[in-house]
Amino acid sequence: MTPRVLISLTFAALIVAVVAVAGWLASSAGGAGVSAEAARQTALLYGSGATLALVAALAAAWAFLDRRLAMPLKMLARDIETAAHANPDHAITPAETGHLAELTAAAAAMMRELADARRRAADTVVEASRDAEREKGQLEAILRDLNEGVIVCNLNHEVLLYNRRALELLHVTGELGLGRSLFSVMNRQPFLHAVEILTDRIGREPAAEKGGSRMPDVTQPFMATTADGRTTFEGRMRLIPDADDKAAGYVITFDDNSRRLAALGHRDRLLSQATEGLRQRVASLAAAAETLEAFPSMATGKRQAFEKVVFDETRHLSERLDALTAEYRELVTGSWPTTDIYSANLLNGVVRRLRDDKGIPVVMTGLPCWLHGDSYTLVELLHHLVQRAREETGAREFDIEASPGDGRVYLDIAWKGAAIPAGQLDGWLGATLAGAFGALTARDVLEHHKTELWSQTHGEGFARLRLPLPAATEAAAEDGRRRPPSRPEFYDFDLLRNQRHPGALGRRSLKSLSYVVFDTETTGLKPSGGDEIVALAGVRAINGRILTGESFSHLVHPGRAIPERSRRIHGITDEMVAGKPSILDVLPAFRKFVGDSVLVAHNAAFDLKFLRLKEAASGVVFDNPVLDTLLLSAYLHDHQALHTLEAIAKRFGVDVGARHTALGDSLVTAAIFLRMIEVLEARGISTLDQALAAGDSMAEIRARQRQF
């Protein structure tokens, strides 16, 4: 009901009531008699007059209210509606008198604000559109002028953007078609592989190493052919991050094989040097040899001269040939797109494909490292080799490991059973690789990486396939960077001394146990002084091997700021832990990961202290037996003063990375620990009980030394 109707109804009701009351009074007034009749006449007269006056007053009030209040309110409402919905510049009609003047003035002011705000918003939109248009124009200009083909796709491989050069390279006439699948013009496999490698790399990239963004600034090279297989391209892929730093799509830049053409040119020159360039020397050699043969009775002095020619020319030819061969070898690998690859990345691809496609269980083991090669063809090669090894040897399970050595990295596929004879292995290499483009054989992949492949027995009853590859160039440079100092030894050895006795587990041999080797990164060195965990990681080790694929790694929100001093050690910033779970949420998951395994850590008392301090709050108790590589190192090399992770790693020939990350240090500790087990056994420490006792004795000694 509008105010106006309400007012009207109220006044109408009042007037009716007044008239009714007056009528009733008139009919009931007075009694019998003439005087009474006179009085009644008088009363009626006055009563009627009063009633009329009252009705008139009410009507006047009604009219006043209607005109001064109800009507202006209604008009104000109309004006506001008009301004709000139709015309922002519509003016509010000011009230004629003072009663509603304030209200209309306020409403008018509000409407002006609204109109202004709308104008500003509209201006911003226009400006933003103009900017976007300008940027689009610039981008188009850049893309147009690029000598490389550029295509932007979403993760469904639908084309979002491309340049003219891409059309030329792909020999597409007309339009490529936005929203069309990339695979209608290019072959599928290399792109799926490149996306997989890059997304896998984001997942594994220790956030600590890349500043704020987890999206690594890396590209993945690829080789692809047109869908009809006629043309081959070389290119690179880069992922496009969305607002949440997840992959939203990718950009590929690709080119005609100009590098290949350059390599071909180089090859031509080499060929000409090898043919035309050697001709002169061979001619001299032939002439000398023939003369010697034709004139057997030549004088000795003369004969020696000819012999010298034969000798000199032979030496020259050998030297020239060596130089040409060296140059040619460079050429073979130079023409194939290779890149530094993290072995865990590469092997993960192999493991996943064999599991998903063929149901073959392959376990990635060892300490991941960097190598150099073409990951796509290497995955295809390893995939092929494991399948063939399975067919030939009947082995059901395989381990796959990358290990550095002597300027290169060995990729080893290991199984229980016999080695594969060289002759048989040779037969495998001629096979065309299933997923690879063109007719690429396993031998071609070996050639591109200028390497060889062989199989040999390895340990009791085991055999392996060994593939040496060049070590990475970037990782080598990274080694040159100085690793920040490790944390000082932590003295709360009671934590280790007061362990629950492991019971029957204690009599088991060290080699037969399952371990979780773990490490933490923290805000500082005082677990009891308010410092907190910012990263927690662990990796499983069993049967003398690190199960690289079975790892646990979490960034943790410490619930406090990370001091600059700690940030410099592990590189984890406040931004990186924003939104990460708290330690109370991470610990139950870690407990589950650990299970009944024996815990191993370097300077374990430190990490353990952090876990113990959270026992009450999290309800998670770690009562597993704990071995400390620091104490075991002190036991094994008590003459050595230094037992930092770096120093021990060096003694055991284990490569440590450039930065402290929880997972990286867990892996290094695991590698050290597995080698330690061998040495401990040689020293008569073969059971868990013995190893715990050895650690305890060192803890005692070091605690006592500490007192002085």
Add this chain to the structure above:
Amino acid sequence: MPKSVLVVEDEPNIILSLEFLIKEAGYQVRIARDGEEALKAVADDPPDVILLDVMIPKRDGYDVCQTIRANPAWKGVRIIMLTARGRAAEREKGLALGADDYVTKPFSTRELTQRLKQILN
């Protein structure tokens, strides 16, 4: 009794020199021209040293080397591999499969006879 050398090669021109040089050095020489012939020669009478070319017909040098190493009876046979390709990975493959030494062609004849003498003493 003089030490014996088995030369496994399929290139007659190089066989000529090798045979001459090894005889001159005072050793007995036998020649095998492919992988199968080589294994037969070893089975007949294991030599002290085999000069084993990698690229030979039927079974290649790696195959022959690994087969010889698989038989414990031939443990004392020294193997020097010869190859016209000289990649580091090939050298390592040869050594991994049981070769004692690895020589890349072209080689200096003096150096080869020196290595032969070294390995036989």
